[in-house]
Amino acid sequence: MQQVNLGMIGGGTVGSGVFHALELNGALMSSRIGVKVNVRKIAVKAFDEPRPYDIPRSLMTLDWQEVVNDPRVDVVTELVGGMGIARTMILAALKRGKPVITANKALLSEHGEELFATARKFGTNLYYEASVCGGIPIIKSLREGFVGNRITHLYGIVNGTCNYILTRMKLEGADFDAVLKDAQKQGYAETPPDLDIDGWDSQHKIGILASLAHGFWVDHRTIHVEGIRNITALDIQFANELGYTIKLLGIIKTIDDMRLTIDASKNKPTRKSNIVNRKSQVQVSVYPTLVPNTHVLASVNHVFNAVFVRGDVVGDTLFYGRGAGKDATASAVMSDLADAALDLKFGSKQRVPPFVPHERNGVVVPIDEVVSQYFVRLNVVDKPGVLAKIAEIFGTSHIGISSVIQPEGHEGESVPLIFMLHYATNGAVSKALVRIGRLPVVKGKPVMIRVEDFK
Numbered sequence: 001m002q003q004v005n006l007g008m009i010g011g012g013t014v015g016s017g018v019f020h021a022l023e024l025n026g027a028l029m030s031s032r033i034g035v036k037v038n039v040r041k042i043a044v045k046a047f048d049e050p051r052p053y054d055i056p057r058s059l060m061t062l063d064w065q066e067v068v069n070d071p072r073v074d075v076v077t078e079l080v081g082g083m084g085i086a087r088t089m090i091l092a093a094l095k096r097g098k099p100v101i102t103a104n105k106a107l108l109s110e111h112g113e114e115l116f117a118t119a120r121k122f123g124t125n126l127y128y129e130a131s132v133c134g135g136i137p138i139i140k141s142l143r144e145g146f147v148g149n150r151i152t153h154l155y156g157i158v159n160g161t162c163n164y165i166l167t168r169m170k171l172e173g174a175d176f177d178a179v180l181k182d183a184q185k186q187g188y189a190e191t192p193p194d195l196d197i198d199g200w201d202s203q204h205k206i207g208i209l210a211s212l213a214h215g216f217w218v219d220h221r222t223i224h225v226e227g228i229r230n231i232t233a234l235d236i237q238f239a240n241e242l243g244y245t246i247k248l249l250g251i252i253k254t255i256d257d258m259r260l261t262i263d264a265s266k267n268k269p270t271r272k273s274n275i276v277n278r279k280s281q282v283q284v285s286v287y288p289t290l291v292p293n294t295h296v297l298a299s300v301n302h303v304f305n306a307v308f309v310r311g312d313v314v315g316d317t318l319f320y321g322r323g324a325g326k327d328a329t330a331s332a333v334m335s336d337l338a339d340a341a342l343d344l345k346f347g348s349k350q351r352v353p354p355f356v357p358h359e360r361n362g363v364v365v366p367i368d369e370v371v372s373q374y375f376v377r378l379n380v381v382d383k384p385g386v387l388a389k390i391a392e393i394f395g396t397s398h399i400g401i402s403s404v405i406q407p408e409g410h411e412g413e414s415v416p417l418i419f420m421l422h423y424a425t426n427g428a429v430s431k432a433l434v435r436i437g438r439l440p441v442v443k444g445k446p447v448m449i450r451v452e453d454f455k
């Protein structure tokens with residue numbers, strides 16, 4: 001049987017997980033692909049760094065260059081993460097024509113274009129299944145499974161930490177801070193938690209998926225991001241009363257070559273032809289979203305991830321699984337390893353290229369032009385005329401109200417006031433809320449959460 005030699009950089013949680021998975025199922029994989037994968041060398045931070053699975057001392061080195069430069073190493077895994085040395089390591093291996101497998105979403109998000117171009121230039125490949133949603137084979141599905149589709153919609157719950165916190169807030173009626181603290185104590189959330197709860201981790205992943213789905217490199221700076229820090233138990237409770245669950249969603253939606261505008265008389269999004277200036281316009285964003293309880297994504301709970309993909313040929317599809325953890329990530333790395341081994345076996349290192357920019361006119365639509373429905377929560381003084389004043393501002397902004405909830409309160413005291421708004425542009429709603437927030441009867445900053453109808 002043909003042999004492929006693997007050199008690994010990183011032998012911590014993920015690296016040792018991959019080593020373990022190869023010990024467990026390496027023979028099975030070989031019998032499926034007809035190539036045997038041998039681990040030649042593993043560069044580690046320290047021989048005795050904590051790792052969930054043992055690695056034989058004889059395979060370890062402290063020098064990553066030994067791995068990259070070893071002429072017997074055919075394929076390299078970069079599983080150290082971070083933005084610094086990881087880039088140098090990947091570039092060094094690619095420049096030697098060696099395929100690289102990485103799980104490093106932050107690095108891809110920042111330097112993807114350069115890394116993919118280097119792989120192309122040196123006739124090799126860069127695999128990154130483990131960078132998005134751990135064990136869910138979403139990269140392979142987009143690159144290969146859906147190659148014959150235009151991806152019109154993609155919705156992802158791509159951060160397990162946020163989903164865990166939002167799930168517990170809903171089930172326990174608890175506040176964000178209390179759940180976050182407990183999640184940190186139990187190891188479900190990092191300290192500091194910002195990368196996850198402020199939406200940056202989701203931004204990295206959604207940027208990678210958007211680039212693959214739409215064929216132009218989506219600069220992460222163009223992705224509108226809001227995290228879950230400001231979601232309160234009250235928002236979750238009112239959303240539930242209205243039949244919705246709040247999820248942090250990554251949203252990628254084609255607006256095609258037509259621009260969505262609002263027909264104010266009907267409160268419906270209509271399409272205005274933009275054919276003269278034909279562009280592939282895409283919404284790419286990450287924000288907390290009201291998901292109807294009847295939609296399958298509302299039932300994705302705890303640390304699980306899910307990606308809902310709509311293709312113009314295939315229709316609706318759903319992927320569900322663990323988005324992080326040593327074993328789920330190892331499963332994704334094994335899949336990449338099988339592809340790299342098959343490429344080497346058949347002498348075609350670029351059979352499925354990592355990312356091919358094929359859409360010259362792709363643009364990310366600015367968030368203020370995005371059309372959606374909205375949940376708005378205000379804290380107002382309960383007295384005559386307040387509702388009328390607020391409704392007037394929405395009315396003069398051509399924003400329709402679809403429903404209002406005001407729990408019974410006492411005149412003169414503060415009370416929550418909830419509005420569900422019809423389709424409107426983000427810009428129009430933001431402007432109206434600035435005006436509403438300035439009314440003396442409105443206490444605190446208005447809360448606005450977008451509502452997704454999945455149409």
Ligand code: HSE
Pocket residue numbers: 158159160161162196201323324
């Ligand atoms: N921290 C991420 C999550 C996993 O909570 O889903 C790694 O991207």
